[in-house]
Amino acid sequence: MPAATPTRSTLARPKLAVWKFASCDGCQLSLLDLEDELLTLPERIEVAYFLEASRAVVEGPYDLSLVEGSVTTRADVERIREVRRVSRHLVTIGACATAGGIQALRNFADVGELAAAVYPSPSYISTLETSTPIAASVPVDFELHGCPIDRHQLLEVISAFLARRRPAIPAYSVCVECKRRGNVCVMVARGTPCLGPVTHAGCGAICPGHDRGCYGCFGPMETPNPGSLSASMRDLGAETPDLIRAYRGFNAAAPAFRAAGDAHAAESEAEA
Amino acid sequence: MAVEGVATTIERGAFDGLLTAIARSGYELIGPTIRDGAIVYDEIATSADLPIGWTDEQDGGSYRLRRRDDEALFGYAVGPQSWKRFLHPPEVTLWRASRDGDGAMAIESCEDGKPSYAFVGVRSCELHAIAIQDRVMVGGEHPDPFYAARRDGALLVAVNCTVGGGTCFCVSMGTGPRAGPGFDIALTEVIDGGRHYFLCEAGSEPGAAILAAVEQAPARAAEAAAATAAIAVAARHQGRSMEADGIRELLYDNYEHPRWDEVSERCLTCGNCTMVCPTCFCTTVEDSTDLAGAEADRTRRWDSCFTMDFSYVHGGSVRASARSRYRQWMTHKLATWIDQFGTSGCVGCGRCITWCPVAIDITEEVAAIRADAID
Ligand code: SF4
Ligand code: SF4
Ligand code: SF4
Ligand code: SF4
Numbered sequence: 193m194p195a196a197t198p199t200r201s202t203l204a205r206p207k208l209a210v211w212k213f214a215s216c217d218g219c220q221l222s223l224l225d226l227e228d229e230l231l232t233l234p235e236r237i238e239v240a241y242f243l244e245a246s247r248a249v250v251e252g253p254y255d256l257s258l259v260e261g262s263v264t265t266r267a268d269v270e271r272i273r274e275v276r277r278v279s280r281h282l283v284t285i286g287a288c289a290t291a292g293g294i295q296a297l298r299n300f301a302d303v304g305e306l307a308a309a310v311y312p313s314p315s316y317i318s319t320l321e322t323s324t325p326i327a328a329s330v331p332v333d334f335e336l337h338g339c340p341i342d343r344h345q346l347l348e349v350i351s352a353f354l355a356r357r358r359p360a361i362p363a364y365s366v367c368v369e370c371k372r373r374g375n376v377c378v379m380v381a382r383g384t385p386c387l388g389p390v391t392h393a394g395c396g397a398i399c400p401g402h403d404r405g406c407y408g409c410f411g412p413m414e415t416p417n418p419g420s421l422s423a424s425m426r427d428l429g430a431e432t433p434d435l436i437r438a439y440r441g442f443n444a445a446a447p448a449f450r451a452a453g454d455a456h457a458a459e460s461e462a463e464a
Numbered sequence: 465m466a467v468e469g470v471a472t473t474i475e476r477g478a479f480d481g482l483l484t485a486i487a488r489s490g491y492e493l494i495g496p497t498i499r500d501g502a503i504v505y506d507e508i509a510t511s512a513d514l515p516i517g518w519t520d521e522q523d524g525g526s527y528r529l530r531r532r533d534d535e536a537l538f539g540y541a542v543g544p545q546s547w548k549r550f551l552h553p554p555e556v557t558l559w560r561a562s563r564d565g566d567g568a569m570a571i572e573s574c575e576d577g578k579p580s581y582a583f584v585g586v587r588s589c590e591l592h593a594i595a596i597q598d599r600v601m602v603g604g605e606h607p608d609p610f611y612a613a614r615r616d617g618a619l620l621v622a623v624n625c626t627v628g629g630g631t632c633f634c635v636s637m638g639t640g641p642r643a644g645p646g647f648d649i650a651l652t653e654v655i656d657g658g659r660h661y662f663l664c665e666a667g668s669e670p671g672a673a674i675l676a677a678v679e680q681a682p683a684r685a686a687e688a689a690a691a692t693a694a695i696a697v698a699a700r701h702q703g704r705s706m707e708a709d710g711i712r713e714l715l716y717d718n719y720e721h722p723r724w725d726e727v728s729e730r731c732l733t734c735g736n737c738t739m740v741c742p743t744c745f746c747t748t749v750e751d752s753t754d755l756a757g758a759e760a761d762r763t764r765r766w767d768s769c770f771t772m773d774f775s776y777v778h779g780g781s782v783r784a785s786a787r788s789r790y791r792q793w794m795t796h797k798l799a800t801w802i803d804q805f806g807t808s809g810c811v812g813c814g815r816c817i818t819w820c821p822v823a824i825d826i827t828e829e830v831a832a833i834r835a836d837a838i839d
Contacts, residue, residue: 371739372554389734
């Protein structure tokens, strides 16, 4: 770090910690992906605990903890309580931490059967019946959605935290971003089912920009209406199994998507 | 300013001469072109960029390009975008503040010069929509400098509609299909047997000056009549209509109509209708700071009355239900707009019907309320 006159920020650098629970590491990596800003970050923030980037560990307490991953073991439950205890602000990042992630598909099945199908010695596996978001175990100050999160949004959350303002992370639909970007709606112009109308903005409508429907990576938007969207997707040819799959993705256990997936699963049983 | 002038005709073969004359006068040409399965507005250079031989088939929640059996340049209705994208862009940085090493602050405006757009293919409903946005954005006490800069330099080349769009209802709203005042040049495309030409009128001095540089002939009565007949076809074949008489009172009297509950069960509160509407103007401003705390900027983005933040007032949203948000949108368009700006906020372009993912149809909603009005 340059030895220039200390500025306000270097005098009292808040301490950042990045924690991992059940996850793929993709969200933490978006912090390292902030190529342009990565060099400024240590001037403003002391990266005190971030095993993905450095083995050096600075003791807590921490001013800002970013938590990736979901709670899937008893040990996780203990550890997240400890993380909460040493964190002034706790922000969860990604679909695993905010909704339970793709691994929450176990919530709809029997974990014992799944473990037996996947592992040669399932007896070594000690896991909970469900994968749950961090907020189900401890209070959370802010949730940043996405699978993975958008690095610009992560930067916005950290910058807002440093400036002590509310992050500008809108919770409206992907459609708003899609139209601002100038995409032609794939649902209307191509007849491609799209989860954009029920999905939380944040990605900048990447998939419709490449002629694909939205997969719902950012979870439910502020006031989702999946029932109405599903009816339109059926008109476009989607069948009950397609609808179950649409909602049971990375955010399968987010309440609005879970309810929609469960409703379609019940229809599927009735159809069978 | 309207110029007293006689109509002339420009042959299809001379049409590129018109585009060249416009570009030579210093304008950036923006016009219809095909992208991602739709006719969108974008930069164009020659007539080859136009949707030659294509039309659009539109209905609630559905839009498809279809081949025509001729080589018309403007044989479609309107696409997902409107000229709002250029005059009132989806995202504008308003100002930027910076702090130097000593902590001194500097604020700089981000006004981005004066683009000179020539919009080629402006429909009659869109001329009306631009006039409405003019009143909103620059007609009041605090004109918006960003809009004004774009609007002042713009040349409007209108094209009279000759196909009836599946979701159009400008006839009901009194906004088309023949272009009214406000254009610099107006064209009507006529394909008559083997001949393909444009009937052309100037609506302003700059329009007349550009036309003077193009190869043309005085229009004969039969040609003018053929153009009028072509426009009449568009009027006859519109896919939608709306009874607009007394609509302000109708909506004010039916604030508690059960129809609002029905539509709110379908409405996704996705905001698509407001994004595509050529008159919706609402924006939000968002501030962002950089990590170093040395720079901040303020950006204005299209917003929508369908978002929760839109009506967020200290502790919660005033319009939390889908019912109250749809009602706000439709009532603003068709009723309160009249009190606020002196005209309807709806020009009957049909975009909100076509581009609603669940095919909610403003004309159907009005008809349902009218059929079973409380008062
Ligand atoms: S493509 Fe999807 S996200 Fe984009 S406007 Fe259409 S429904 Fe919304
Ligand atoms: S309300 Fe609908 S039909 Fe009326 S101007 Fe707006 S988009 Fe067009
Ligand atoms: S209808 Fe809604 S988005 Fe459109 S101008 Fe009115 S308040 Fe704004
Ligand atoms: S009316 Fe249609 S386009 Fe508008 S918010 Fe509701 S669902 Fe979206």
